[in-house]
Amino acid sequence: MAQITKRSEDYSRWYQDVIAAAEMAENSPVRGCMVIRPNGYAIWENIQRTLDDKFKELGHVNAYFPLLIPKSFLAKEAQHVEGFAKECAIVTHHRLKQVTVNGKVDLIPDPESKLEEEYIIRPTSETIIWDQYRKWIQSYRDLPLLINQWANVMRWEMRTRMFLRTTEFLWQEGHTAHATAEEGRAETLQMLEVYRWFAEDILAMPVITGAKSESERFAGAQETYSIEAMMQDKKALQAATSHDLGQNFAKAFDVKYQNAEGKVEFVWATSWGMSTRIMGALIMTHSDDDGLVLPPRIAGTKAVIIPIWRKDEEMVEVVAAAEKIAAELRPIVGAIHVDKRDNMRPGWKYAEWERKGVPLRMEIGPRDLKDDQVMMAARHDRNKQAVKIVDLVTAVPAELERIQQDLFDRAKQRLVDATVEIDTWDDFTKLFQGDGGFAHCHWCGDAACEQAIQDKTKVTIRNIPFERDETEGECVHCGNKSIGRVLFSQSY
RNA sequence: CGGGGCGUAGCGCAGCCCGGUUAGCGCGCCUGCUUCGGGAGCAGGAGGUCGGGAGUUCGAAUCUCCCCGCCCCGACCA
The missing domain is CATH 3.40.50.800 (Anticodon-binding domain)
Known part of the structure; x- marks a missing residue:
């Protein structure tokens, strides 16, 4: 029986040992892709059940869209391309051909089966969903459109870690369309609140809710909100996100509706998601040196x-x-x-x-x-x-x-014990060279300053909490004027 | 993709430097008996293309080259 490394010895080794010892998941022959074993999948099934019930209670319905997306779709929303193009798997052929090389039988893509337009394996489904929404939405009577999808997606990350960042992962992605900016914003915030509820009441994982800084925003979003949890090594983990997409995707995919006055308008969009990553957070929040610890409400076996x-x-x-x-x-x-x-x-x-x-x-x-x-x-x-x-x-x-x-x-x-207010750059670097934690600090609002902080310390703005100190102060890094504190931490 | 470590039975490892009979050990597994209130004991047994390929050699787990995978640190990342 494999021994579990102690947290104090090697935290990330401990994390892997717990997953192995609890038989939750293991590596597969496919790089970066894991096999989720029954003990792990039972937890995912409970997550699905609980969230799905809540989504439906709030008027959402489930649908399913294709795994493959025409390459050209990705290009339709400029920021979206930038965010995802670098990590897409591409399907180029639809047939294999047997060949014999040096007496050995091998399979190669049949050159004659090369696709005219290549497909990408979805890294997220906004594009193919919005292409469809164009056909479904004509009138304000078609709105709001509240659809969720349970699916797998693929992002070709350079470095993977069980549950936290895998090449293929499972998630739910909600995609909604609304008649007004206000409705869209309200939906975005409502779903963030669902995630907060789920994290805290079901997973027993306290989180900080807030808005992402501009540089951490979802590719194509007007505003991104997140829930951030603290792991036992005091690093932050983004546990779910909810995006207000404004009219960006409606414009990119030409999705319009006619309002009661007969005027044609672009619709307003949101998307929101929680993935199998949450299971990594669950493990790192509660488990100990003897293995996995699960809150009863999510445990497969009570x-x-x-x-x-x-x-x-x-x-x-x-x-x-x-x-x-x-x-x-x-x-x-x-x-x-x-x-x-x-x-x-x-x-x-x-x-x-x-x-x-x-x-x-x-x-x-x-x-x-x-x-x-x-x-x-x-x-x-x-x-x-x-x-x-x-x-x-x-x-x-x-x-x-x-x-x-x-x-x-x-x-x-x-979380409370490892959260501090910090006002000087000296204290800031000391904290993050030492034990780390969550630091509420003044920030000038400049993305370049934010980047400089990250380059120097690997610390990022986790979010701009809803509940925060909004009194004026001086940016912890550059000293310029700030209109309140934001949440800094190293993160997964 | 850069730096470092590793790949030998299901798991954890020894052997490799210095090439030489049937490749070992612990745990687990199978059979039997005794056990059973915090990781049982004894006896017998099964299980390996030594990550893959090519090369050097009379002979390769061991030496050389190439490739693949995993882990750590970077770069990358809703």
């Missing part, structure tokens, strides 16, 4: 029951009791696993389920049976207590709720 026995007669009794408890609890708390394997001892099983991040463990043996109780142990703080079997229907949901809240509080405390 609790595991470990029957303990010596003799075969005991096994029959204990397993039956465990199954009965599981059956009673499942309708209340969700997936519960009874670990009946008879080829390993309880201690081994405890360690294994701890590695895999199951939030709650119940142990039931002959001694417990006699006392009509089980031992109940929480993964994240090792709190262990005896609970009467009749009380489980209330005790288990309550304990899961305590775990959920505890994980959030713990993460929130880390």
Whole structure:
């Protein structure tokens, strides 16, 4: 069994070890692309379910658009090209041909099957979706158009890391069209709030909401908003984004509607997304040196029951009791696993389920049976207590709720403890040469100054928080006038 | 793409410098018995084109060249 490197020794090694030990994902033969294993995919399925329900509650519907996009589409929105052209995979042929070279059979693209117009594999779907929206939107009565897509996308990054940055990744992308700028802006902010809710209430991951600086804006957006979380190494991770696209895509793809007065106008657009990257954030927010730690609301398995026995007669009794408890609890708390394997001892099983991040463990043996109780142990703080079997229907949901809240509080405390206000360049460099963290600092608003800070320290503006100090001050780097503080940090 | 490290059984590694019988070790896996309340013990067993290709040699895991992949640091990146 692979040992998990301690966080204090090598944080990024620890991260990879946790993923391997929890059997969440592993590398594949395809460079930069990972295999998401059942333990990891179960989490993604829960993410999908929860978000999808919320999207629909707010009036969105799902659709599916092609994986391949005509190359020319990308060129239609100038900034969009600039942002994505460098990382696109391109389909150039539609057929292979067998050839024999030095007696060996090989396959090459059949030159005769070269495509007249090449396709790119979508790095994001704005272009192909907006090309379609042109056909769907004529009247203000067609608006708003609120569509989401669950899909895979591909961005040919130079350096990849499991979940955080993979060549292919899974995500949802919402693409909406509206009659007015105000409606578009309201949708953008509404979806950002959904992401904040999801991160904090479901993933127990406190975030800072705010607007991106101009240089960090999505390619083609008028305004980009993000939620930023703090990992245990005090670096920031952008957990989701929501973009107000203004009329940029409507103009690029000629999407117009006629209003009630008969006037023809371009529509207003938004897009918003959360990807499998969030699972990297989830791992780095809660897990410890013993492996994965998951908040109950997103865990694939909420609790595991470990029957303990010596003799075969005991096994029959204990397993039956465990199954009965599981059956009673499942309708209340969700997936519960009874670990009946008879080829390993309880201690081994405890360690294994701890590695895999199951939030709650119940142990039931002959001694417990006699006392009509089980031992109940929480993964994240090792709190262990005896609970009467009749009380489980209330005790288990309550304990899961305590775990959920505890994980959030713990993460929130880390965030608060590692967040400071900094006013001098000297203190700024000291902070980021040392432990790092989140720093609220004055900034002049100049992109060149922002770039200079990044070049010198690798620190970037994570966002301009909604809740921030807007009193005047001097830019932490250049000393010019500032109209408030923004959030600085090193990031993933 | 630049610098560094690594690639030998499912996992972790030794062997390589200095070429030489059937390539080892630990964990895991299979079979059996004893065990079972915090990573069990004993016995037997299965599992390898030594990342790929070419070369040097009587002989290559070991030497040379090329390629591929992974990890770390850069560059790159909603």
